[in-house]
Amino acid sequence: MSQNIRLARLPHASGLPLPAYETPGAAGMDLRAAVPEDSPLILGPGERAAAPTGLCIALPEGFEAQVRARSGLALKSGVAPLNSPGTVDSDYRGEIKVILMNHGQAPFVIRRGDRIAQLVIAPVVQATWREVEDLDETSRGQSGFGSTGIA
Numbered sequence: 001m002s003q004n005i006r007l008a009r010l011p012h013a014s015g016l017p018l019p020a021y022e023t024p025g026a027a028g029m030d031l032r033a034a035v036p037e038d039s040p041l042i043l044g045p046g047e048r049a050a051a052p053t054g055l056c057i058a059l060p061e062g063f064e065a066q067v068r069a070r071s072g073l074a075l076k077s078g079v080a081p082l083n084s085p086g087t088v089d090s091d092y093r094g095e096i097k098v099i100l101m102n103h104g105q106a107p108f109v110i111r112r113g114d115r116i117a118q119l120v121i122a123p124v125v126q127a128t129w130r131e132v133e134d135l136d137e138t139s140r141g142q143s144g145f146g147s148t149g150i151a
C-alpha cells in the first residue's frame with residue numbers, strides 16, 4: 001500500500017537525501033541530521049537535544065508519522081529518540097525534529113547527513129468514548145504488570 005505525501009525541504013536540508021525505504025520490506029525511512037557541515041551536534045552522556053531534519057510534511061487526515069529509533073544506532077552507541085515513538089500529527093506543518101538522548105558512556109557526534117531515526121507512516125483511528133458502569137469480563141481481568149507470565 002502506498003500513500004502520496006507532500007514534503008517541503010527547508011534550506012538547511014539542501015543536498016541531503018530524502019527519506020527512503022532501503023529494502024522492499026522496510027516499514028521505516030531513515031531521517032538524516034540537517035546540522036551544518038562545520039557544526040556537528042555533540043551529545044554528552046545523559047544529554048538530549050532536538051536534532052533538525054530540515055523536512056516538513058503534510059500528512060493526509062487519518063495518518064500519523066512515527067519517529068522511531070534506529071536499532072543499530074541504539075545498540076552501538078546508546079543514542080535513541082527520547083520519546084519513541086514520537087508522533088507527527090496530520091495537522092502539523094513545522095520541521096520534523098528528533099529528540100535524541102545519549103544513553104551511552106561517551107560523547108556522541110552527530111554530523112550532517114547522519115541517519116538519526118526512522119520515520120514510519122501509519123493510519124490513525126480516533127476513538128470516541130462511551131462511558132459505562134461495568135466492563136465485560138476477560139480471563140486476565142485486572143491483573144497488571146507482569147501478570148501474563150512475561151517478566
